[in-house]
Amino acid sequence: MYGASICMVVGLILSAWLHPAWALAAVGLMISAMLLPSPKPLRRSMIGYTLVSILAGLYFYGYEILHASALLPYAQTEKSMWLRGSVVSAVKRDGDAARLFVRVEEWESGGKKWNTLERSERIALRVKLNREEEAGQVEKWGIGAELTVFARLSVPEPVRNPYAFDYARYLHWQGVAVIGEASYSDGNVKNRGGIRAGFQRWQEEAAARLDGLFSDPEAAGYMKSLLLGVTEDVTPELAGMYADLGLSHVLAISGLHVTLVSSMFMWSLEKAGLRRRWALGATVLMLAGYVLLVGASASAVRSGLMGGAGLAGQAAGKRLDGKDVWGGALIVMLLANPYQLWHIGFQLSFAVTLGLLVFVPFGEQVCTRLPAWLRTLLAVTFVAQAVSFPFLVYHFHQFSPLSWLVNLLVTPILSVVVLPLGYIALVFSLIHPALASWPVLMSAHLLQWLHKPLFALDNWTVPFSHWPHPQWWWLLLYGGILFALPILWKLGYHRQRDAVVFLAIYCALLVLARQPFSADGEVRITFLDVGQGDSIVVEIGTQKVYLIDAGGTVRFPARESWRDKRDPFEVGKDVVLPFLRARGIETIDRVVMTHGDWDHIGGLAALVPRFSFGAVLVNGNAPKGEEREILQQFREKGVPVLTGSAGQGWTDAPGVEWTWLQSGKAAKASENDASVVLMLTAYGKRVLFTGDIERDAESSIVQNGLHEVDVLKVAHHGSQTSSSEPFLQASHPKTAVISVGKGNRYGHPSAEVLQRLKQTGSKVYRTDRHGAVTLIITPAGMSWTTQVSNT
Numbered sequence: 001m002y003g004a005s006i007c008m009v010v011g012l013i014l015s016a017w018l019h020p021a022w023a024l025a026a027v028g029l030m031i032s033a034m035l036l037p038s039p040k041p042l043r044r045s046m047i048g049y050t051l052v053s054i055l056a057g058l059y060f061y062g063y064e065i066l067h068a069s070a071l072l073p074y075a076q077t078e079k080s081m082w083l084r085g086s087v088v089s090a091v092k093r094d095g096d097a098a099r100l101f102v103r104v105e106e107w108e109s110g111g112k113k114w115n116t117l118e119r120s121e122r123i124a125l126r127v128k129l130n131r132e133e134e135a136g137q138v139e140k141w142g143i144g145a146e147l148t149v150f151a152r153l154s155v156p157e158p159v160r161n162p163y164a165f166d167y168a169r170y171l172h173w174q175g176v177a178v179i180g181e182a183s184y185s186d187g188n189v190k191n192r193g194g195i196r197a198g199f200q201r202w203q204e205e206a207a208a209r210l211d212g213l214f215s216d217p218e219a220a221g222y223m224k225s226l227l228l229g230v231t232e233d234v235t236p237e238l239a240g241m242y243a244d245l246g247l248s249h250v251l252a253i254s255g256l257h258v259t260l261v262s263s264m265f266m267w268s269l270e271k272a273g274l275r276r277r278w279a280l281g282a283t284v285l286m287l288a289g290y291v292l293l294v295g296a297s298a299s300a301v302r303s304g305l306m307g308g309a310g311l312a313g314q315a316a317g318k319r320l321d322g323k324d325v326w327g328g329a330l331i332v333m334l335l336a337n338p339y340q341l342w343h344i345g346f347q348l349s350f351a352v353t354l355g356l357l358v359f360v361p362f363g364e365q366v367c368t369r370l371p372a373w374l375r376t377l378l379a380v381t382f383v384a385q386a387v388s389f390p391f392l393v394y395h396f397h398q399f400s401p402l403s404w405l406v407n408l409l410v411t412p413i414l415s416v417v418v419l420p421l422g423y424i425a426l427v428f429s430l431i432h433p434a435l436a437s438w439p440v441l442m443s444a445h446l447l448q449w450l451h452k453p454l455f456a457l458d459n460w461t462v463p464f465s466h467w468p469h470p471q472w473w474w475l476l477l478y479g480g481i482l483f484a485l486p487i488l489w490k491l492g493y494h495r496q497r498d499a500v501v502f503l504a505i506y507c508a509l510l511v512l513a514r515q516p517f518s519a520d521g522e523v524r525i526t527f528l529d530v531g532q533g534d535s536i537v538v539e540i541g542t543q544k545v546y547l548i549d550a551g552g553t554v555r556f557p558a559r560e561s562w563r564d565k566r567d568p569f570e571v572g573k574d575v576v577l578p579f580l581r582a583r584g585i586e587t588i589d590r591v592v593m594t595h596g597d598w599d600h601i602g603g604l605a606a607l608v609p610r611f612s613f614g615a616v617l618v619n620g621n622a623p624k625g626e627e628r629e630i631l632q633q634f635r636e637k638g639v640p641v642l643t644g645s646a647g648q649g650w651t652d653a654p655g656v657e658w659t660w661l662q663s664g665k666a667a668k669a670s671e672n673d674a675s676v677v678l679m680l681t682a683y684g685k686r687v688l689f690t691g692d693i694e695r696d697a698e699s700s701i702v703q704n705g706l707h708e709v710d711v712l713k714v715a716h717h718g719s720q721t722s723s724s725e726p727f728l729q730a731s732h733p734k735t736a737v738i739s740v741g742k743g744n745r746y747g748h749p750s751a752e753v754l755q756r757l758k759q760t761g762s763k764v765y766r767t768d769r770h771g772a773v774t775l776i777i778t779p780a781g782m783s784w785t786t787q788v789s790n791t
Contacts, residue, residue: 005327007049007359011056012338024206026054028384034760036276060338069177071104072119075153081109083180085120087145089191091138091296092232096563098127098138098184101176101775102147104738124171124179125151127187131560134184142201144194144749150189151180160529160771160787161575163397163420163582165470167356173342182691187762188458203228206293213440219447225251226414227422236449236567241458244465245397246385246403248459250414252345253255255353259421261290280315286309298333298340299349305329306353322357326350344395348388352677355387355482362489366499381408386506390478393513397581400465410450418443453627461612462585468515468584478509505616514584516542523656523682523777525711528579529787530571532717532741532748533599536689537682539581545585548592548678548689552602573604577610579772587661589614591634594675594691596627604630613639619662644676646704655779661701662693672716673697682777689733690715692723706730708780711775714738718749728760735763735784744769 015023040548049450074081089101102125106114112198127137127149139149156168156179171179191197209222214220221233231239231251242248262283269279291304306329315318329351333340340346363379365371385404392399400406421443428435470478485502524539530551538546551571563777580588588611593601608630616634620643623631631641651657662677675691686709693701693715715722717740740748749766757764765773771787 001325001327001331002321002323002329003045003049004052005330007052008056008331008334009341011053012060012334012341014053015057015060016342016416020057020780023054023057023788026050026057030054031280033251043714055336059335063338066119067175068121069121071107071121071123071153072155074107074109075155075178075219076426077571078152078154079109080150080152081107082114082148082150083107084114084146084148085125087141087147087190087436087778088122088144090143091141093129093135093139094567095565096129098129098135100125100127100141102149102180102676103175105465120464121178122175123153123459124156124174124176125149126181128181130184135562138184140191141189141330142191142197144197145194146190146785147187148189149182151182153178153180153350155179158464158771158788160767162774163771164575164578165514173201173339175337175339196292199289201231203293203295206426207233209426213425213436214444215431216444222251223422223443223449226419227426229297229300237455239457243398244458245400245406245454246388246392247406247410247454249348249352249384249388250411253294253297253303254349255306256415257289257294257300257301257419258287258303261423262287262307262311264420272664273789274440276612277315280311284311284315287311296342301333302349302353305332312675322564323354326354326357344391348391350393353382355383357488358756359383360441360485362494365494377408378414381411385481390475391468394470394475397467397469397578397584399463399467400462402460402462406454406457407661408625410454412677413446414449418446421446428772459609461588463612464585466512466581466584467513468518469582470513471515474509474512477512481505481509515618521778525680525681525687525767525775525777526579527713527767527773527775528575528739529771530575530603530739531748532744533602534577534594534713534717535571535573535600535603536713536739537576537583538586539583539585539649540656540682544589544652545587546590546592547576547580547588547607549594549600549691550591552598552600552605554598554602572606572608576603578613579608580607585611587612587614591616592676592678593618593627593630594677594688594689595619595671596621596625597621597671597692598626600629600692601627605633608633608637613637615639616641618643619675619676621671621674655683661704661706662697670694670719671694675715677701679707683779685710685777685782687711687775687777688733689712689713692722694719695724695727698722698724702726708732710734712736714753714757716748717741717744717746718753718766719746720750720752723753723756725756728756728762732760733757733762735765737773738764738766738768740766740768744768 018284039105051640053784054124069075083102083104083106084106085102087100088103091098091100101122103122104117105120106116108114119655121740128140129138156171158168159166171177172683179218191661206228210223210227211220214223217233218235218238221235222238223232224230227253233253239248240649242251263425265286266279266283269282270276274282287308291300306325309320309325309328360376360383367375367378370378373740381404385407389399405749425439425443426437428439459730488498490603519541522541527538528535528537528551531553533551534549535551538548540546552567553570555568591604592611593604593616615636616631616639618631618641634641646662649657649659657680659679659681660676661679662675672694673696675693675697677691677693677697678689678691680687686707688709688711690713704725709731710733712731712735714736718738738749754764765784765786766774770789773787774785776783
């Protein structure tokens with residue numbers, strides 16, 4: 001079962017990534033195994049496992065065909081239509097919008113006749129709310145409710161920045177190709193009964209009890225996630241801290257929860273006098289209900305299946321192999337939905353569980369002088385961290401060195417003390433809330449006692465916390481070595497010196513994960529898509545990093561408090577920070593604040609606490625408002641704030657030089673004209689960064705002597721007040737990059753500017769059309785890539 005499950009995974013991955021012709025190659029491999037002289041058991045295994053991979057691949061292709069979207073043609077033209085179907089997920093309301101998944105069965109588009117889809121189709125629906133009463137009503141929509149709604153269909157946008165969260169791909173693996181947007185007033189819901197709806201109501205009732213038991217909303221939200229899998233009420237600050245320190249797994253329903261709940265239930269039944277065999281059967285049924293109660297996440301279903309199989313084996317008097325049970329659960333879940341293989345929760349749950357099954361028994365044989373409980377704790381912590389590492393750096397580009405120690409010290413307290421206390425409080429509250437007072441008090445004090453130092457740790461700037469996006473060969477190497485270790489151990493390579501070699505190999509893998517030689521001899525410039533704003537990251541090999549502006553999200557106070565988002569989108573936090581992490585950047589040598597406009601500097605507020613900085617370069621004018629506050633944050637960290645003068649220059653590496661083209665202090669200049677203007681010369685290529693300068697500043701720069709440039713960052717998002725004809729004639733850029741928001745209300749870039757650039761012969765890249773634009777300069781020349789469409 002274990003080997004077949006691994007082959008099934010291989011088949012699904014090959015089918016998703018390669019041309020279907022891979023199956024023919026697999027058939028050839030199977031025929032070769034049949035013809036080549038080899039031991040009969042080996043030949044049978046090769047044929048059987050290859051056949052499983054082929055069948056898994058064919059199953060994946062069939063699943064894709066069966067789940068092809070019939071609504072996609074309408075979504076591509078953004079058509080509005082009536083839809084009828086059922087709610088298939090819990091409603092997640094955030095401010096004045098709610099999101100949910102709907103399984104559509106019928107549609108109607110003005111013809112007064114409902115058309116039935118050949119196969120029902122899952123879509124992601126966003127519902128806009130206009131009144132506070134609607135916010136309360138939408139949260140009552142239950143799983144299984146019948147929904148009729150008038151919605152505008154569309155397709156999800158592709159990811160617009162490198163390594164950013166790919167919403168379109170995420171939806172694809174959720175079985176969704178179409179998204180819809182509707183107003184609450186354009187919908188009609190009829191709640192219906194059903195098993196899932198009933199368990200959802202019980203979950204909501206339990207969550208409400210926790211709200212009543214815990215006076216602190218943060219503690220209540222935390223316990224709802226820990227006990228019930230309801231994550232919506234965990235504060236963004238707490239969730240961010242847990243993610244930074246590698247503790248997010250604590251808030252996911254896992255095998256620990258299943259073991260604890262089933263043990264408590266079994267103990268209660270046996271104490272009540274029920275025979276063990278009947279108690280085991282009842283516990284299996286209880287686990288099925290528990291999985292539904294906590295939301296049936298991938299980790300919960302996996303834990304429930306494995307736990308149920310283990311209990312059923314006990315009832316039958318059979319001892320099951322843990323890896324076979326793991327493989328059976330994997331096969332069952334992937335047969336139900338092979339897309340789950342690309343869900344991060346599914347990946348982590350199965351990978352870490354397999355790692356614990358395989359490696360912990362070996363880990364307990366190391367350092368035998370230590371007590372058994374300590375060896376087990378160390379082995380579990382080390383294995384869980386080592387196995388989850390590639391998944392975390394691939395998906396989140398984040399893994400703190402403190403995670404090892406924090407998990408070793410904190411996870412046992414949360415798992416063995418806080419978790420049981422929470423469930424005891426829930427059970428006791430069913431009898432009377434007063435009985436739950438002591439477990440509530442103890443768990444609340446423990447959380448407060450733990451979280452205070454954890455938040456303090458999170459405020460540290462810890463080296464090696466951001467990891468570059470791993471390369472495919474490194475992922476294969478890491479997985480291959482983990483696969484080989486238990487085989488080598490069983491072959492006898494478990495002496496002390498062998499353990500030292502294994503540890504050295506693992507440390508070498510961590511060094512390679514940092515990609516220390518990947519950027520030698522290149523200058524990489526990334527013009528991020530931050531909407532209507534500027535943010536440019538310049539990487540000089542592995543030596544220096546410049547951040548020229550960081551975008552900024554202009555937010556207006558909500559007219560009513562209920563409209564406030566729990567965690568509003570902010571460019572610095574949600575665009576610039578993830579990109580810097582994905583590049584493995586932890587120190588920014590120079591931050592260039594070209595001028596004080598919020599769409600250039602606002603994102604820095606989210607970055608200051610999370611990075612080390614060499615210096616901040618400013619235009620020298622007296623800062624005002626938010627600019628002054630951001631500079632104060634830098635000064636509190638001891639970061640020097642510097643300015644420059646026209647003609648000043650410095651060198652970062654052989655062949656890489658910077659020149660300050662505009663005086664740092666322009667008393668009579670407007671805010672835009674006072675922008676810092678820098679020229680980068682890299683291996684004979686010139687790149688001009690212009691901030692938001694307008695005609696007056698451009699004229700001054702031309703008069704001081706402006707050389708022709710290879711690349712121009714077009715000033716002020718392509719406004720007609722910039723990029724004047726004399727300036728373009730003097731700079732004569734071969735390529736121009738315009739950082740501009742898609743569908744912005746200013747009409748940028750101006751048609752006049754685009755015409756002038758065309759007359760100059762410049763090739764134009766625009767972030768509103770191309771997404772992020774990346775330029776790589778090497779001694780051999782320049783190369784360009786764009787995120788949305790490579791040109």
